[in-house]
Amino acid sequence: MTRLLTIAVATTTAALLLTGCGGGDSGSKGNDKIAGAGTEKSASASPTASAAAGRPKISFPSDASNVFEDQKTGDAAKDAVLADNALGVNSIDEAIFEGKTNTKALGFYNTGRALSSAITYVQGYLDKSDTWAGTTRFFDHRVTLSGRNGAYVTYCSDESKSFLKDRKTGKAQHTPTTADSYVLYHAKLAKNADGVWQTTDVVSNRGDKACQP
Template sequence: MRTRPTTAVAAALTTAAVLLLSACGGGGSDSTDNDKIAGADTGAPTSASPTPSASADGIDRPKITLPEGDTLVFSPETTGDPKTDAVLKDNAEYLRAIDEAIGKQDPKSPAVAFYSKDNAYIGSLQWIGGFVKDGTTVTGTVRYFNRKVEFSKDGSAGLSYCADESKGYTKDIKTKKVNVTPANKDSYVLYNDRLRKNDKGVWQTTNSSSERGSEACQP
């Protein structure tokens, strides 16, 4: 299970409704100057990679590479409904961008800003920053399943899903030691995210809440 030894910023992460609240640990820098943080207020995409590439929908998306040994599995990846699938894809890329940023030790990763804004983005800065502070990265496999999308009249989308972190771990960057922890009830987390489509056509995650040990996600 992906946890970090520090707990000082748990309350801050809860307040920010940060994505992956208890999956990989929290913490890190407390950024308050949103004007200096790309995407904190508007979520405006920035050049998230040296070589962004146009996807099938014509959007120039950042090229994301997960840390060595890190695997994220999404089920379902697609449903056959184009609008629903677009939400699932962009949220998956957000989760992948966070892991990439942890691997690169880059709290202000432009890729994270590309796929998020508001509370989700600000919380991610704190989240990733905690790994930088601890000198740790992520490894192993995390499985996201039971992914369900519901659209609201205001144009936003709600996405609920479970995470199986029983085989996802943290790793010390210097020593390469993997912190392998036994699986238990708390290895399974229920997430509820809110996404909104920006003017570029990207479904950005704007908010997230989680429940570790949720009965809805137990095997």
């Protein structure tokens, strides 16, 4: 699938850009996809949020899912970063599914430039009455910690099995797989006072060679 938009924020750091997919510490929409109104929702989107107080529950329609690979590194701090990064990705897709940009999860897991970019991204789908269906795979996660409260994550997405879908008609666009079905993401995260790793900045590159099969 080729999505309508790619999450991108103007600024990042040199350390973030020097990290790439394809190896290193193992650990997803960025999200250029879209999902359907009127579909039955599953109990929650994978991965499951931890039991920390105040964490919002994230739900997906039954015909859409995100699959995150490389989520266990053996390092508790890195695993926590990866878990919240994945939930941040899911929160953006949930906003698309819900058809609104003010969902609780979106502002819970994203802040600063990342939140502004996510709102613009979601609104782009809503303006076109689009959503998505299928499965998006996130892989080749690499985590770099920066002090106690900072982290960078790079990862790839495979959108070859997820498709744009018209929100009104429910018709999916089963487009062929191309190089643009794969996206490289660089995310910057910061741990807030409640211990949540929020995404603060994201840069993506659709069709990046580092993510091609």
